[in-house]
Amino acid sequence: MLAPRLLPALLLTAALLGPASAAPLRDQRYGPDAAQIADVYLPETPAPGGAPVLVVVHGGSWKNGDKAAPEVVQNKLAYWLPQGYVIVSVNTRLMPQARPEAQAEDLGRALAWIGQHAHTWGADPDRLIVMGHSSGGHLLALLAADEPMRQRTGARSWLASVVLDGAGFDLLDVMPRPHAPFYDEAFGADPAQWAAASPAAQLRGQQPPTLFVCSTLRPDPCRRSQRYADLLKAHGGQAELVGIARNHAQINADVGADNDETRAIHAFIEAQLRR
Template structure:
């Protein structure tokens, strides 16, 4: 963690002309984040049931794991979690993705589903968003098998996963193509890719080129802001105040546009690292309670289960 913080400081302090240094530091930072988040998590908490490797498609990456209380409760809200990893790596079983969230919310009589999706170079971000849409539609249909209510789903994603859930939330065509029913709302955990055309036309990390390509004609289709043409499901945009690329700037523009269109959208800037925004969500602290306050406002049944 100390090395992570040092790298963040160096990235923030690097002068504009030191692009090569910034790029090398970014690569090291990304590699460290992936190494930390690659640690698989094993469920050891009593009273929680799980099903692993549930297929929502034919590809080996199109699988999910579900966690729910063994108490036999019915009609529970469902949280669907989408991992990050620069659109080319990551795992639904990472400790940073599921451990704290399962530990807090499943004992409160909620179902948590963590999903994988196809990655670069096999699938571009638009195809990945289609995977997320297919997985969400599958959860809406299958939630009763775990005691869940498919009408009471919160969609959540971190990093690249936050971009994908924001894109799906903004894009009516993606929703319609998957046959999705309305869901309660979306929590996007620290995306810096709400406005892809603007992102690609300024200095950016190399992994964005690998994700979005060099052709400007393709950028709007994977840009949540460009796809936001009508009111969307409620969305909370969590953003790190510690990142040198200032994701809160893009998030605030997306939130403002959603509000202009009559939707409910909120911005939650937090003084945490990109990784900790994901890994510590579910800890008993003010950050988790702020996210829960948004979720509680989505549905009375969800509010009744969250800790005060």
């Protein structure tokens, strides 16, 4: 039975899907666990030559959130579906069932599954963009940094990452300082555990080009995003940062609306697709 808390989100999403979209494929299984599911939104007319795929990873402090929430998909669907994109919104297992590293592995498995099925949606698996918000941005950064994780999950390579007000890039820096209690729930008190789940500690080699979008309303998001962007560039990668005067939730919900954030993300994605 469909969880009652998801009904309003699904009804709203259904109302948004107009002539620019076909019927979505909901709760597609990419793994054996009931939480390892994704929603696939198909354009009415895919972009010529194989549609690009935008993969969306929700936030929620590694313990909350859902792929169908309006703030996760509403404006993104309205903006990218009419342009011929396929959009895949992913759920992973959450705490306490799965620690963040296992959640990142779920994302890797989802990307492997997307690569296997993209052609059936009229999409090109070589035109894959991944976008993660908050803790979802951490999962994306960790998977990108951890090559053994990508190999054991069979993760499909992707063209570029978009990290929306991400968190936890360098846990060896975050955890000894004052931080929100949910970090302790997610990462515990063992520095070895911090390192295992820290993108900065796992980073090896060049990463996909990455756009960091961060809130300028608090000091930490842009400072930590800039530090990690600099680290990516030191490893030979391409990294850009855009500061936006919106709060943490708005940074995600407003992507796809008519604003400076959407224009910056659009320009970045289109540049990667032209490479």
